[in-house]
Amino acid sequence: xxxxxxxxxxxxxxxxxxxxxxxxxxxxxxxxxxxxxxxxxxxxxxxxxxxxxxxxxxxxxxxxxxxxxxxxxxxxxxxxxxxxxxxxxxxxxxxxxxxxxxxxxxxxxxxx
Amino acid sequence: xxxxxxxxxxxxxxxxxxxxxxxxxxxxxxxxxxxxxxxxxxxxxxxxxxxxxxxxxxxxxxxxxxxxxxxxxxxxxxxxxxxxxxxxxxxxxxxxxxxxxxxxxxxxxxxxxx
Numbered sequence: 001x002x003x004x005x006x007x008x009x010x011x012x013x014x015x016x017x018x019x020x021x022x023x024x025x026x027x028x029x030x031x032x033x034x035x036x037x038x039x040x041x042x043x044x045x046x047x048x049x050x051x052x053x054x055x056x057x058x059x060x061x062x063x064x065x066x067x068x069x070x071x072x073x074x075x076x077x078x079x080x081x082x083x084x085x086x087x088x089x090x091x092x093x094x095x096x097x098x099x100x101x102x103x104x105x106x107x108x109x110x111x112x
Numbered sequence: 113x114x115x116x117x118x119x120x121x122x123x124x125x126x127x128x129x130x131x132x133x134x135x136x137x138x139x140x141x142x143x144x145x146x147x148x149x150x151x152x153x154x155x156x157x158x159x160x161x162x163x164x165x166x167x168x169x170x171x172x173x174x175x176x177x178x179x180x181x182x183x184x185x186x187x188x189x190x191x192x193x194x195x196x197x198x199x200x201x202x203x204x205x206x207x208x209x210x211x212x213x214x215x216x217x218x219x220x221x222x223x224x225x226x
Contacts, residue, residue: 034213036155041219043204043217043218043219046215049212089154089155093212099160099168100157102154
């Protein structure tokens with residue numbers, strides 16, 4: 001059973017526009033969420049995170065929104081750049097000592 | 113300083129064989145985690161080791177096992193390989209356990225099971 005779902009496998013946006021990557025979860029015990037970015041032939045790198053006590057966290061061009069009632073989070077990238085083209089994984093934790101549960105990833109393509 | 117090193121980078125095995133993958137963490141890092149990436153399932157957590165002890169384990173069958181040595185290097189073993197074990201196996205290291213935001217990933221070992 002997929003507890004973290006990234007239902008859209010891919011997204012294509014124009015350079016300079018906003019990219020919105022969605023993630024849904026089913027486990028109400030998740031209390032911390034992370035986004036990782038992965039380029040081909042490289043390992044993932046941490047991008048941004050959010051605790052369940054917040055509804056928004058911002059870091060430069062990246063903002064993550066959390067809607068706990070809907071069990072939904074989204075990553076906004078504004079403005080999108082060609083270098084943002086990568087696979088983005090949403091992940092969740094049920095406390096600091098738990099294991100990471102990932103979604104299947106979304107492939108973002110930013111067109112010049 | 114040197115990053116996370118994984119060996120071998122590529123591996124071809126046949127069904128029923130076993131395989132051992134190696135991960136050398138960044139110097140000073142004491143925690144190592146392993147992940148499996150496949151097109152169908154995405155990225156899945158396998159296990160986390162800290163100070164030679166397994167702290168967490170993902171939902172994988174007992175054919176998947178691992179260990180960590182006193183120098184923090186880690187190995188992952190898969191016995192009785194199945195076609196579905198074909199995947200990119202990633203390891204990541206961090207200074208301490210549960211540091212999910214500051215873990216550094218290696219380039220991965222790509223395993224093909226025929």
